[in-house]
Amino acid sequence: MGLFTPIFVAFCASLAHSQLDFEFPKNGHTNNWAVLVDTSRFWFNYRHVANVLSIYRSVKRLGIPDSQIILMIADDMACNPRNPRPATVFNNANQHINVYGDDVEVDYRGYEVTVENFVRLLTGRLPPGTPRSKQLLTDEGSNVLIYLTGHGGDGFLKFQDSEEITSQEMADALEQMWQKQRYHEIFFMIDTCQAASMYERFYSPNILAVGSSLVGEDSLSHHVDSSIGVYIIDRYTFFALEFLENVDQHTKKTMGEFLNVCPKRVCISTVGVRRDLFARNPHQVPITDFFGSVRPVEVISNVTLVPLVTNETKTKPVAQPTKKYRYIPPLVNFNSIV
Amino acid sequence: MFLPTLLVLIFSPFGVLTSKPDKFTEELFIKPLYSDQLYVHFHFATKWDTNPEQETFRHTHIFPRALGEIVERYNVQELHVSLTGGLWRYETWGYPILDAAPGAEVWAWFKDTTEDVDQNWKLLASSLSGLLCASLNFIDKANSIRPEYTFKPKGVFSGSNLNSSFVRYSSLPREIVCTENLTPWKKLLPCESKSGLASLLNSGYIHNTRYHSVAIHMRPVCRDSSCEFVSLELQQTVSLVYDYLILGTKNWSFRKLFGQGLMGRCPLAETSTIYIDTTSNTSVPFQLTPSPDDYVTSIRGGHVNTFAKYVVRPYAMSLNANFLGKESVLLNAPPSLHANQYITGYGQERGGIVTKIYNNHWSHLDVVVLQNIPWYVPIYLHTLKIEVNGLEAEPLKIRYIPGRQRERPYHLELLLKLPARSVTSVSVDFDYVFLKWQEYPPDANHGFYIGSAIISANLPLARNFTGLPQDGSTIADSFNASRSGYLVQVRTENMVITLPTPDFSMPYNVICLACTVVALAFGPLHNITTKRLVLTVKDNEKLIVKIKNKIVKVLTDRRGGEEKQSVQ
Secondary structure (H helix, E strand, O other): OOOHHHHHHHHHHHHHHHHHHOOOOOOOOOOOEEEEEOOOOOOHHHHHHHHHHHHHHHHOOOOOOOOHHHEOOOOOOOOOOOOOOOOOEEOOOOOOOEEEOOOOOEEEEEEHHOHEEEEEHHOOOOOOOHHHHHHHOOOOOOEEEEEEEOEEEEEEEEEEEOOEEEHHHHHHHHHHHOOOOOOOOOEEEOOOOOOHHHOOOOOOEEEEEEOOOOOOOOEEEEEEEOOOOEEEEHHHHHHHHHHHHHHOOOOOHHHHHHHHOOHHHHHHHOOEEEEOOOOOOHHHHEOHHHHHHOOOOOOOOOOOHHHHHHHHOOOOOOOOOOOOEEEEEEEEEOHOOO | OHHHHHHOOEEEEOOOEEOOOOOEEEEEEEEOOOOEEEEEEEEEEEEEEEOOOOOOOOOOOOHHHHHHHHHHHHEEEEEEEEEEOOOHHHHOOOOOOOOOOOOEEEEEEOOOOOOOHHHHHHHHHHHHHHHHOOOHHHOOOOHOOOOOOOOOOOOOOOOOOOOHEEEEEEEEEOOOHHHHHHHHHHOOOOOOOOOOHHHHHHHHHHOOOOEEEEEEEEEEOOOOOOOEEEEEEEEEEEEEEEHHHOOOOOOEEEHHHOOOOEOOOOOOOOOOEEEEOOHHHOOEEEEEEEEOOOOOOOOOOEEEEEEEEEEEOOEEEEOEEEEEEOOOOOOOOOOEEEEEEEEEEEOOOEEEEEEEEEEOOOOOOEEEEEEEOOOOEEEEEEEEEEEEEEEEEEOOEEEEEOOOOOEEEEEEEEEEEEEEEEEEEEEEEOOOOOOOOOOOOOHHHEEEOOOOEEEEEEEEEOOOOOOOOOOOOOOHHHOOOOOEEEEEEEOOOEEEEOOOOOOOOHHHHHHHHHHHHHHHHHHHHHHHHHHHOOOOOOOOOOHHHHHHHHHHHHHHHHHHHHHHHHOO
């Protein structure tokens, strides 16, 4: 017996060691989340919905499950009566990619897309009774992709043409997330006019930020679809989607490459990047760190499956009916009233 | 998945061991409507032999656990949710299998052990919003009512008398319905959309219809005819009305309607059946290929209907209907009861709501009219006017609960006796009110919605009626189901009113204007009141003399200053 004990202990130790390795992968994050927000209402802002759905499509395709994607869309474009092709949102006039897809799940929609809900979502200060699909249940091992699109200006982003979030509020919300250990790293992506102004005030660590235009510049849309009569997508997101469409789960592409998807000659605006808060070199960060999903899978060999014991003979005593059940007539008896 | 068989083994009263406690059936019902439309109704029913009062929903087999958990948590006895795009046209289409108002509609009965019904109702709606990706979380006390007569429990009831404080009803008429609602709905089905009839539900096709409605109905039902035990029933339905104009042809097929054929049945379904109403075949003949497995004749409430029946087998199939050329013009007698609703008045001060109810039946009909009017549309009960064929009439009973601003909507329920072949109009006046600045939605100029009125009646005849009997859960149960009355709950149109909407740039304008006025008024006033007018001698000195004087003055000043310093 005494001889066996050390061996057993050694075995346990190695098991514990491998367990630790498994729980803390080398790049440091254990799960991926995405918060994708379209802040614009009204039909002429079709392109913003197409923007956010492009990113939604990509992160879903690269492995982030719907339960870990919070999608906020301020207006209904797919089933809008003005849409000649119901239940679709396309990324270009040739209808190459239906970014809306057949199994989309929108978590916040219409009037629910407000600054308050957005900040509450990020900071986790939601009212009681909020369903899980409307919560950002991140932890200190979460890599979070935050994508915003809409109409912005120097230092603010408009929500639904009625309110706005300032860059300072945005920065404070992220700081609160950091203090509450709600993220490991954040990739902040924004496609709006003067986008760079939104991340200028950030002061929390581990944030890589990219914006479609510098302060003083407008972000431009890509092209018009004459069948819907409005611009269909914005330039920066169009080229980002084009890049992401060629990425699969086993890709070797890096965030560094992603930051260069839209050079000035195609984007017309200058894509701004802020990397001083981010400790790693983006050229060594796989793109799947933010756009894909970590699915810790342990391959176990030599497993004997225990058959499910079905105890057919075990029966409950016959429940005696204690109550009298009946259907109620669906309408009140008028004769009893008169 | 295998656990329910372990846990729930209940003997039926006859001592036969029921091995499967739950049963799932899928049905597709297709009916050509009179006015160039095609009614397509998917009906998925799950019946679970468990006692809903004791069920914890820890282990479920076919019943969706996600829904079960919500039902258990909030003490729900009965739940009805529908999300609808478009309006069901009763006058030309007849009656649907399940009535639904445009937008979102939720009503629920809570168990009589519930302590705070309002709180549970709010949390239930919030959870459902997560389950169905709809904005149902906007449902709260301020837009919910407790209908006394309209929404009796559809399922079984064990208590002695009903207490309407356990029922809640609310509607969100503005709610849109799109793929994002269908996706989670499909995930509640045992086969999801991977196989079976649900695989036909392709969003691109089903949202290209005149009317589409997605619904969930959960209630306790009798397990058998003796009704000593209770089962839990879940009906999940999708109703669609295709327009031949949008389809481009009258000859429909699965490929035209859904974009694909059927790839077999859901393996978990007990039965998988397609019924096609061929009653109209005598006047507008069409041929079905392949030919049906069977024909079912149903005599119900004095009306004979024939249905072509297809049993879905575990292999691929498609279905085509070809209309044969010779077409006779159909005269559709409008159904016994239908209704309209509209707004009257002009200007932005006072308006009125009129509900017109048409009784085309040869004898009188007893109806209940329910109006749920938002708090920002204050109605006046003294203006309530009921006119039958132009003559004023009295209701049998009025239940009216006045609304309270930001707390409770106006709830009006009327019991009316409609004379034979009559048009009854119920009208009530309201005021347009101002909201608080922050209460206006971002698109306030779009208008504010008032939900449908609901007119409930037990029709004596089953003409144009397709609904299920109260004790039935499948479409097959509605065949030959003659009853003393056929319940219809007609939903009217939603209404949009334009509340007086302020100009939201007004504060900015006011600030600009006010500042200008202040600047213009304050400047001269300040000058007049603070400056003293002093007479000065007009000097005609030359420039050189001026400079000289200045230098002298500076020099003398400095000297004086030094003197002062030395003094200190």
